[in-house]
Every structure is written in structure tokens, then in C-alpha cells.
Amino acid sequence: MFNNYYSITIPYENKLRNLVVREKDNQINFVDGINELSSIGKIKKFNFNCQYVVLLPAASLFYHSVALEEKNPYRISEDNILSKFAEVKENFEEEFYYDYLEIVSEQTQEREIKFFAADKEILDPLTEDMEKYKNNYLVSALPVAVFSVINKLVAAKNYLLYYKINNCYTLLTAVDKKLDLLQSSIGEEQLAQELEKSQKYYLNNKGIELEVLEGKSDLLKLGEMIELKADDFVFLTSMLWSISRCQ
16 A cells, blocks of 8 residues: 555557556665557556556647746736637637646756647546546656756756657757757658757857757666666656656
């Protein structure tokens, strides 16, 4: 009863990939490793007191960023957020589920909303078997999970991070430790060119040199916490984020 189980599911091409872990006494262990599923209902851990997390890759998300008034010290209301996106997407509340990050720059105190939304037609089939577990599951954006974990582990405030998901690459930047989602679905043959273009853009237009980080599991420094049975950066970062978010 006192064991904490976490199930992390990510849509992967035409199927789902799932990882279940147990966290106890600051130790993390895989339950079954990374498995491929046809639906969330196939997860065999529903008898556990489990937290279920669904993370959507960048390619299936609508992403938008809005600067907020620097002088406004109050948290922005959700009605205000939706009004900012009404011009971008019509019928937004009817067609999309959404989540967002509010980020404040350490250097300038500028505030931004990083907005992630998923089409209901994508998400509803994934979660239809989980209605009776409503209090035990969380849906969010995979780039947010990756960014949140890496920000805690690396010293650099300005970096360009690339990681592989669904046999393609996603590019994120952190400038002053603030997330920006650049591209997703980049093929391996275009990766070097896109990395170079992004570095040149930030250097030429913002005067910033970006440290380039490759998303791989040894970046996470997990050796003392977990036996690495799968060298899968996306799932390992998701696992760490889920445990910290759901505890």
C-alpha cells in the first residue's frame, strides 16, 4: 500500500509505449520495462494504487507562446488565457484540451505563457478506458516533461536540446532557462543542418551562444538510482518528471 507506482504512456507512431515503475525509499525500479500497447486499457497495473501519466509528443500538439505584462504580478486567469488564443484557433474550448506553463525570466522578470493543446479527437480514444480513474491520471506535453527535468540537471542557462521520439527528432531551446519549442518531426538526415541553423539564428539575432545537448540517458545521471535496462531518454525523463509531479 505504501509503494508508489507510476505508469507513463506516450503515443508512439500508431501504438502506445508504456513504462511502469515503482518508487520507494528514494529508489526507482522498473516493473516491466518499456512495453508497446494497443490501448491504455491493456496496462496490467490497474490493481495498484498507481498514478497514470499520458504525455503527448510535440508533433501532436498545438503550441503557442504569449508574453504577459511585466508589471502585472498576479497569476493570469484561464479566461484571460483563452481570450489570447481565440484569434489563433476558433472554437478552442470545444475542440481542444490544453495545459500551459507560466515562466518568469530570472534576468528580466518578463513573463510568458507557453501554451500546449491537444485535439480532443486524438486524446479521447487514449483515455476512454480510464474514466473510473479520473483522480489518478494526468495528461500533459512531453516537451514540458523533458524541459522540466533537464533544467534541474544542467548548469547551462542557454542551451539547444535535441531528442529522438517516434524515429524523428524534436528541438527545444532554453534561453535564460525558458522553454521554446522549435521543431518536431525532424529526420536524421536534416538534424545537423537544423541544429546549425538554430545556433546561427540565436547567435546572430540574440547574441547568444547555445550549448548543444543531446537527449540521451547518461545526461540524466541515474546510475545510482536505477538499473538502466533501456537506454531511452524520453521515457527516463518522463519517469522522473512524473514522480516529482505526482508525489
